Each structure stands twice: as C-alpha cells, then as structure tokens.
Amino acid sequence: MPTLRYRLPSGLLALLFLTTLLSGCGINNIPRYDEQVKSAWSQVENQYQRRADLIPNLVETVQGFARQERETLREVTEARSRATSIQISAEDLDDPEKMRQFEQAQAQLTGALSRLMAVSERYPELRSNENFLALQSQLEGTENRIAVARRDYVQAVERYNTEIRTFPGRIWHGILYSDMPLRENFEATTANADQAPQVQFE
Known part of the structure; x- marks a missing residue:
C-alpha cells in the first residue's frame, strides 16, 4: 500500500521558519523587560504604601506616651501626607522630575521617621510597650522590603536599558520599539542616602 505524504504549502513553511527564527533572536525581549520594570516598580510602591500604612498607628502609639513631642509627630504626619x-x-517612570519628587518625598519621610524613633529613647515606658515594639518590628521589616524592592527595580531597569543599547536589541528598538525610551533609575537624593535609617533602640 503506498505511503501518503502530506506537503505543507511553501508559504506556511516560510512562516513557521520565520516565527522560529524571530522567537529566538530577542525580538520580544524589549516588551518583556519593560513589563518587568513596571512590575518591579509596583513592588516598590507596594512597600512604600505598607510603610505609610504603619505610620498612623505608630504616631498614635508614640503620642500616647509622649504628647509633648508634638513637633516631631507633626513632621512625621506631614511627611507621610506628602509621600503618599x-x-x-508606569507612564511616569520616564519622567526624571516626577521620579526625583517621589524619591525626595520618601527620603523626607524616612528622615522624619528616624527622628520619631529617636524620641522613644527618652521614654522607657514607650520602649517597653508591646504595641510599639510590634510596630517597630514591622517598620524594620518594611524598610528591608523597600531596599529589596528598590534593588529589584534597579536591576530590571538595568536589564531593559542594556537590551535597548546593545545588539540585537538596539536593532529591534530602532525598528519596532522606538517609542519605548530608556528608563530612569533611582538616584540618591539625600546626604548619606547609602546608609539605612536607624530604627533600632538598643
């Protein structure tokens, strides 16, 4: 019995070959890396929001023990308001001025929180309060999460920008993705920004 042979049309074969060729040459890397940048930024915002959500309870707890520290409490509340x-x-990630404003507001909040934490040194009864200790622990964990989220964002931006500026991504960027610019990254906006805020009370 003769064997039946099926032949694919030459146009379909060419399309399959072209699809295979393009899928392995990085044509999709730029949009994929762009989505990773946006996802990483969402995590940065998520952690900053987590910190902002902790602050009202922290302020209220400190206020219960240290009402005379009104100025420090007001600074924290105002800094939180500015930061939030x-x-x-995602569309603003390419705007250096908006990024700078965001970073400065978060840095001001970090500074105000550090001053608030220093206040607790003068109030031993506050330092031993269970609610305060729990909030302190959560704040410390959040600061660590912020650092990790920012690191991941920096790495995602680096990967995306490198893809756009190197071969073959540079070619695909010029042909298909020219509307996707290089991304801005975090920059230190305060003195000693490379040092983590001190929030432990030893």
Whole structure:
C-alpha cells in the first residue's frame, strides 16, 4: 500500500521558519523587560504604601506616651501626607522630575521617621510597650522590603536599558520599539542616602 505524504504549502513553511527564527533572536525581549520594570516598580510602591500604612498607628502609639513631642509627630504626619500624595504610574517612570519628587518625598519621610524613633529613647515606658515594639518590628521589616524592592527595580531597569543599547536589541528598538525610551533609575537624593535609617533602640 503506498505511503501518503502530506506537503505543507511553501508559504506556511516560510512562516513557521520565520516565527522560529524571530522567537529566538530577542525580538520580544524589549516588551518583556519593560513589563518587568513596571512590575518591579509596583513592588516598590507596594512597600512604600505598607510603610505609610504603619505610620498612623505608630504616631498614635508614640503620642500616647509622649504628647509633648508634638513637633516631631507633626513632621512625621506631614511627611507621610506628602509621600503618599505623589503617585508614579508606569507612564511616569520616564519622567526624571516626577521620579526625583517621589524619591525626595520618601527620603523626607524616612528622615522624619528616624527622628520619631529617636524620641522613644527618652521614654522607657514607650520602649517597653508591646504595641510599639510590634510596630517597630514591622517598620524594620518594611524598610528591608523597600531596599529589596528598590534593588529589584534597579536591576530590571538595568536589564531593559542594556537590551535597548546593545545588539540585537538596539536593532529591534530602532525598528519596532522606538517609542519605548530608556528608563530612569533611582538616584540618591539625600546626604548619606547609602546608609539605612536607624530604627533600632538598643
């Protein structure tokens, strides 16, 4: 019995070959890395929001023990308000001025929190309060999460920018993705920004 042979049309064969060739040459890397940048930024915002959510309870707890520290409590509350009022969407990631404003507001909040934590040194009864200790622990964990989220964002931006500036991504960027610019990255906006805020009370 003769064997039946099926032949694919030459156009379909060419399309399959072209699809295989293009899928292995990095044509999709730029949009994939762009999505990773946006996802990493969402994690940065998520951790900053977590910190902002902890602050009202922290302020209320400190206020219960140290009402005379009104100025410090007011600074923290105002810094939190400024920090949460600046929202950066995925479309804003390419705007250096908005990124700078966001970073400065977060840095001001970090500084205000550090001053608030220093206040506790003068109030032993506050330092031994269970609610305060739990909030302190959560804040420390959140600061660590912020650092990790920022690191992941920096790495995602580096990967994306490198893809756009090197072969073959540079070619695909010029042909297909020219509307996707290089991304801005975090920059230190305060003195000693390379040092983590001190939030432990030993």
